[in-house]
Amino acid sequence: MATATTAPAAQALRWTKKDLLGLRKLSAEEIRLILQTAGSFQEISLRPIKKVPVLRGKTVVNLFFEPSTRTRISFELAAKRLSADIVNIATQASSLSKGETVVDTVKNLEAMKVDILVVRHAAAGVPHLIARHATSSVINAGDGSHEHPTQALLDLFTIQQKKQRVAGLNISIIGDIAHSRVARSNIWGLTKLGANVTVCGPPTLVPPQIEQLGVKVTYRLDEAIKGADVLMLLRIQHERQEALLVPSLREYRLRYGIDRDRLATAKPDILIMHPGPVNRGVELDSEVADGPFSVILDQVTNGLAVRMAVLYLVSGAPKVEEVEANGG
Numbered sequence: 001m002a003t004a005t006t007a008p009a010a011q012a013l014r015w016t017k018k019d020l021l022g023l024r025k026l027s028a029e030e031i032r033l034i035l036q037t038a039g040s041f042q043e044i045s046l047r048p049i050k051k052v053p054v055l056r057g058k059t060v061v062n063l064f065f066e067p068s069t070r071t072r073i074s075f076e077l078a079a080k081r082l083s084a085d086i087v088n089i090a091t092q093a094s095s096l097s098k099g100e101t102v103v104d105t106v107k108n109l110e111a112m113k114v115d116i117l118v119v120r121h122a123a124a125g126v127p128h129l130i131a132r133h134a135t136s137s138v139i140n141a142g143d144g145s146h147e148h149p150t151q152a153l154l155d156l157f158t159i160q161q162k163k164q165r166v167a168g169l170n171i172s173i174i175g176d177i178a179h180s181r182v183a184r185s186n187i188w189g190l191t192k193l194g195a196n197v198t199v200c201g202p203p204t205l206v207p208p209q210i211e212q213l214g215v216k217v218t219y220r221l222d223e224a225i226k227g228a229d230v231l232m233l234l235r236i237q238h239e240r241q242e243a244l245l246v247p248s249l250r251e252y253r254l255r256y257g258i259d260r261d262r263l264a265t266a267k268p269d270i271l272i273m274h275p276g277p278v279n280r281g282v283e284l285d286s287e288v289a290d291g292p293f294s295v296i297l298d299q300v301t302n303g304l305a306v307r308m309a310v311l312y313l314v315s316g317a318p319k320v321e322e323v324e325a326n327g328g
């Protein structure tokens, strides 16, 4: 069977998009191409000198309007390992805080000849707005409750790495589905690659008609765990809820938290995934988060290779081997 990293279609395909704004509009072949490219970048981070000259001379700007640990640092390291120059903009300390519009800020950055803008914003659609005005490539690093494409790509990469396939696996996404850009991007990516996706959470946190995206819905955690190959846990997104949508975190933990007893009902080769940040003792207990079935830190490691792949593809750079063969 062809896998996400070996499919012949992926090998023949060339990347043609200026931006990476979401997984909704990517084909399965384009997703496989990113995963395959990430696979070829993985070993660079294991070298004593973790750097290749593939993006030398390119400038990447991290434009984060929302807090981030994993995504921002992962993009920064990915750019540095490809020898790009990277600038981190602290939006609170920029002229955005004086009333400059996002589009004007971007036009000013482009006047300084930057190549790639990595954008995170609390409002859905801001990276798309920027992409319409920018000649540089735009990568969505998370927009509101809409999409977080590189998170879903690193999740797909991790599943592929641990299970050798994505197609046919039963994957349950559990938690605050309604406010989760990670859930939405994963639903697009997993279903395009042939996984069977179930979403589970309190009825107030599961959007109506989400079945139309090709997923099953259950409000019962035991049903979501039964037969699942992967449990993807999500944080309650307090910052995106206008009203409290669960009675209390204690109640949420009792009904939807994964502890040792619930883990014992899962398949013996279950994978426990979480995009982070984890609220320990709410969506999952520490002994599960740090236990033998957890691949949470593998997800973070893989995020670096996936972001190197995305930076490389959107920049239209030559192959690593070509640069190295020409003396780098």
Ligand code: CP
Binding pocket: 067, 068, 069, 070, 071, 072, 142, 151, 275, 276, 277
């Ligand atoms: N998973 C994720 O997006 O984490 P950060 O908010 O720390 O970037």
